[in-house]
Amino acid sequence: MRPSLFAEKLQLVLKSLSISRTGLAASLNVDKSLVGRWASGAVIPSEHNISLLTRFIAERIDGFTMLDWERDLPEFTARLGLAEAPVDNAMRDWVPDALIEEATRGARRRANAYEGIWRSTRYSSDLPGRFLYDISLIRCNADGIIDFISGIEGVRYRGRAMLLQHQLFSIAADEEAVTMMFGIFNGVARQKAEVLDGLSIATLRDAGSSPFCSAVVMHRIADLTGDADADVKLFEDTVSAQNPLAPENEVPEDIRRHLATTTIPEVPGLMRMMFQSSMARGPQLDPASSG
Incomplete structure (x- = not known):
């Protein structure tokens, strides 16, 4: 050279x-x-x-x-993530160019650390003390933007995520129900992400589409195949096979405690997912394979 x-x-x-x-x-x-x-x-x-x-x-x-x-x-x-990727003009109407450029650089550098099939655990809004599972497919598209699909039974949210610093900011829509979902999740600095946590805002399936906020912990359950159609089929098969209502006592105690501590006792009505106590992490070292 x-x-x-x-x-x-x-x-x-x-x-x-x-x-x-x-x-x-x-x-x-x-x-x-x-x-x-x-x-x-x-x-x-x-x-x-x-x-x-x-x-x-x-x-x-x-x-x-x-x-x-x-x-x-x-x-x-x-x-290096310095080339500007094409971005929908609609995004530029409500997101500053500087944030879009930063998110594009972040996606080019780190999106592959988040690609995969994920299972989310959150509290049920209808059954106190019980938990629900959602399935998500996360992947980076050809333009360097993070796309995702989230599903539970017949519900499908399709959207995009922006990687800014170590947080994922997401927005998605369910066209059939004519509603939207927003989320902010703690990310992982350098490793391949295996666990993420954050807050998701959506609407209930009640008569008034009441807004609600959920604390969520996400676990990677499968990697992508590299074939876009096969990945979507894997996602749909996983949704179909997953019982959305977690069996009683299946959710580990540390996940239960973590989701429960997102509310602020001294400030009723608020939730938070503190970065310093985040469960977001990369792969864990197997002690049996060390040394």
């Missing part, structure tokens, strides 16, 4: 990760003048240093490898 081409790519890396040359040098434990020479196109990093740099990027951009350095400039730019 030409030193000048590497320099252009390094500048894109600095921009994408919002880090200075000095900050990068400190993170890699190299002299800042060396990073300056890389950025100016004077030299290309040694094999050891390019490996360190690649590992540093991979910790922040999922799946980044040495092979990504071989991409041409437009592809490399898109790989």
